[in-house]
Amino acid sequence: MIEVNELSKSYGEVVAVEGVSFAVGKGTILGFLGPNGAGKTTTMRMLTCYLPPSGGQATVAGFDVVEESMEVRKRIGYLPETPPLYLDMTVRAYLRFVARIKGVTGPQLNGRIDDTMEKTGIAHHQNTVISHLSKGYKQRVGLAQALVHSPDVLILDEPTVGLDPKQIIEIREVIKGLAGDHTVILSTHILPEVSMTCEKIVIINGGRIAGEGTPESLIAQLKEGEVLRASIGGPGQEVLSMIRAMDGVIDVAVESGGEEDGVFIITSTPGTDVRDSLARQIVDGGYALRELRGLDMTLEDIFLRLTTEEVKA
Amino acid sequence: MGNFLAVYSKEMRSYFVSPVAYVIAGVFLFLSGYLFRSILMQFNMICLQLGQRAQQMGGGMPALNLNEMVVTQFFAVMDFIWLLIVPMLTMRLYAEEKKTGTIELLMTSPISSVQVLLGKFFACFSLYAIIVSLTMVYFLILEAYGSPDWGPIFSGYLGYLFLGATFISVGILASALTENQIVAVLLSFGILLMFWLIDWSASFAGPTAAKILQYVSFIEHLEDFQRGVIDSRDVVFYLSFTFFCLFLTTRVIESRRWRR
Numbered sequence: 090m091i092e093v094n095e096l097s098k099s100y101g102e103v104v105a106v107e108g109v110s111f112a113v114g115k116g117t118i119l120g121f122l123g124p125n126g127a128g129k130t131t132t133m134r135m136l137t138c139y140l141p142p143s144g145g146q147a148t149v150a151g152f153d154v155v156e157e158s159m160e161v162r163k164r165i166g167y168l169p170e171t172p173p174l175y176l177d178m179t180v181r182a183y184l185r186f187v188a189r190i191k192g193v194t195g196p197q198l199n200g201r202i203d204d205t206m207e208k209t210g211i212a213h214h215q216n217t218v219i220s221h222l223s224k225g226y227k228q229r230v231g232l233a234q235a236l237v238h239s240p241d242v243l244i245l246d247e248p249t250v251g252l253d254p255k256q257i258i259e260i261r262e263v264i265k266g267l268a269g270d271h272t273v274i275l276s277t278h279i280l281p282e283v284s285m286t287c288e289k290i291v292i293i294n295g296g297r298i299a300g301e302g303t304p305e306s307l308i309a310q311l312k313e314g315e316v317l318r319a320s321i322g323g324p325g326q327e328v329l330s331m332i333r334a335m336d337g338v339i340d341v342a343v344e345s346g347g348e349e350d351g352v353f354i355i356t357s358t359p360g361t362d363v364r365d366s367l368a369r370q371i372v373d374g375g376y377a378l379r380e381l382r383g384l385d386m387t388l389e390d391i392f393l394r395l396t397t398e399e400v401k402a
Numbered sequence: 403m404g405n406f407l408a409v410y411s412k413e414m415r416s417y418f419v420s421p422v423a424y425v426i427a428g429v430f431l432f433l434s435g436y437l438f439r440s441i442l443m444q445f446n447m448i449c450l451q452l453g454q455r456a457q458q459m460g461g462g463m464p465a466l467n468l469n470e471m472v473v474t475q476f477f478a479v480m481d482f483i484w485l486l487i488v489p490m491l492t493m494r495l496y497a498e499e500k501k502t503g504t505i506e507l508l509m510t511s512p513i514s515s516v517q518v519l520l521g522k523f524f525a526c527f528s529l530y531a532i533i534v535s536l537t538m539v540y541f542l543i544l545e546a547y548g549s550p551d552w553g554p555i556f557s558g559y560l561g562y563l564f565l566g567a568t569f570i571s572v573g574i575l576a577s578a579l580t581e582n583q584i585v586a587v588l589l590s591f592g593i594l595l596m597f598w599l600i601d602w603s604a605s606f607a608g609p610t611a612a613k614i615l616q617y618v619s620f621i622e623h624l625e626d627f628q629r630g631v632i633d634s635r636d637v638v639f640y641l642s643f644t645f646f647c648l649f650l651t652t653r654v655i656e657s658r659r660w661r662r
Contacts, residue, residue: 137510141659158659162512173507175412177419189408190513234507 090115090242090272091136095145098131105131107296108145113289115241116269120287121276122392128296129276130170133244136274137167149242163192166240170247172231176220180211180230183219184237191238201237208263209233225256232260236267243267245275249282261286280392292392314339316384317355317364322377325351331374337361354384405513409521413495417529422491427533430487434480438540441475468550473541477558477628480537481621484562484569485598489590491529492573493583495522496655500581515655519648523574530566534559554630561627564640565620569594571647578654594620 091113098106106128113119123129134140136147138158146153152160175183184202193201206212209229214222219230228251235243248264249257264286267273277283283290284304292300292307300307321328325346332341337357344352357363364381371378417423449466456463499505508518538559544550569590576589601619604612616622623636 134506139506139509139658159512159514162510165510167506167510169503169506171503173502173504175416175504176502177416178412182415186408186412187507187511190405190508190511192512194404 090117091119091147091149091274093132093136093145093147096132096135096142096147097144098128098135098140099143105296106135109293109296109298110145111291111298111301113272113274115272117289118264118268118273118275118287120283120290121274121293122278122280122283122290123276123293123299124278127293129293130246131296132293133167133246133274133276134169137165137244138162139167164241166191166235166238166243168231168235168243168245168248170250172227172234174219174227174230174234177218179216179218180206180222180233181215183230184233187234188237191240193238201239205233205237208236208266210259225252228252228256229260232263239271241272243271243273243275245273247277248275249277249279257282314356314359315361315363317357317367318344318352318380318382318384319355319367319378320350320352320380321371322350322379323371323374324349328371328374328376329353331370332367335363335366335370337363350379405517406521406524409513409518410525413522413525414528417491417525422494423529426487426490427536430483430533431536433483434476434537435540437479437483438476438537441472441479442544445471468544468548469554472544473550473555473558474628476540480562481565481624482598484566485591485594488530488566488569489573489576489587489594491526492570492577492590493586494577495526495574496578496651497581497583497586501583509658515652519574519652519655523570523648526570526574527567530570531563534562534566551630554628557630557632558628560632561624561636564627564637565624567644568620568640568647571644571651575647575651575654578651 093112094110096106096109097104109128109132111119121129121132131140135142136149136154138154138161141155146155148154149161150164152164154161175186178186181202184205185198188198188201203212206215209232211226211229211233214226219227222230228248232245232248235245245264249260252260261282264273264275268288275282275286287304289303290301290307291298319332325343328351329341329343332338332353332355338355339358340356342354344354346352355363355367364383368378368381445466445468448471452464452466496505499508509515541550541552541555572593573586573590576593577583577586579589580586597618597620599619601616601622604615604619607615617639623639626633626636
């Protein structure tokens, strides 16, 4: 549905986005993850035909964003970082205006507006002037604006910013409900949001893509090894050197503990499971095994690793 | 067409739900009403004085022309008030969209920038035409007590429509250049005043330059209308000026798309 090929954008000397490529299939939700200033908004603005790319190409539904911008614009709904609201209009009048300039006409118009207001939970505020709404409701009106013409592709720039936790959950449910019929790209710097709503993730940092894939594949790709957490009763130094000497163990770190008890974080080569042999050795050595479990790498770890240091080749 | 109407009605609504239209119409009508009254009182006094003199010295009352002494006078001062008012009508048209980010909605919707521009232009022009036509009441009052020649009045108003279109196009261009409404107002004042006073320097310029300077002056072309002359040269001047400014505006707005 969306194909991005070596897309770049520079503002004078400043390079905002450089050589970004990715593809999104129909009906998927793609999470666009990156720290502030990474180039998320710039990339989205190029996809929505607001900014021309300095280099590379992007197509939406098979139409080029530069050459066939009108066709692209018919097919996208876009929620910018600050919702583009006319504050002196009522919610209904505003959605009516947006629907009309998006090409919804005649008998469908009122039906579309009602549906969208229902979906985003703003129907009971339809005659309120937008400037009187709270930030959360303004954000919803912004989302409604992007949805009102039922576009194939939705591009949402930080859709949950400024909402309270309950509203965030509601908006996420709305977005999840859109998958299947709509292709969605949403940007965020909130990690749980991505793991909860998105099927695919693109991590962007410093204008370049730092990682791409499903949450699981990203974890597998970046795992340096299997990680175990073990709580062992026994003289700390002895236990440490025993574990170090084991086959397959790359690294051992002491999380807490001292002379008698210790909690150790053990990293072993990928694909090996040292749990059985570790347990045997501990028992053989006369120590007490209190806890032993595998640690999963979280999205947080991946994000930090990808955005704070150079990716290891 | 649908897109044009959507933008047009949105802009009209925005003028009338905010105090803008009412305040501007109110201030303008108050000022122009005050001026009209003053001009009328002055004419009244002159009539009285001449009548007294005719009585004392004998002889007839000189023929006083109502059009020359009231209508033309009134038009001459009203021109200048428009120069002050129109930039206030146009200042927010693009500047506000840029400031609040709604321009992003317009630019990413399947609507051409010409449709947006025409919607905004005609909304502003309609409001202008409504306020201008309200001043016709003054001439109805004149009709009740005297017998003005309606020909030059109508052609004068026609001239105002052309002048208004030109002013609005300049104001819209200024508004498209900035996201600050104060800057937009000052910029349009500057441009309008420049073209208002430009024929002044014609008196010191060489013969060719003087002709050019006179031609581009807003006032020169308006005087014909107010004398009752509808000259196609004047119409062409105002229309081409308007088109040129509107064309520049579309270029300014579109420039975002080709500035790589």
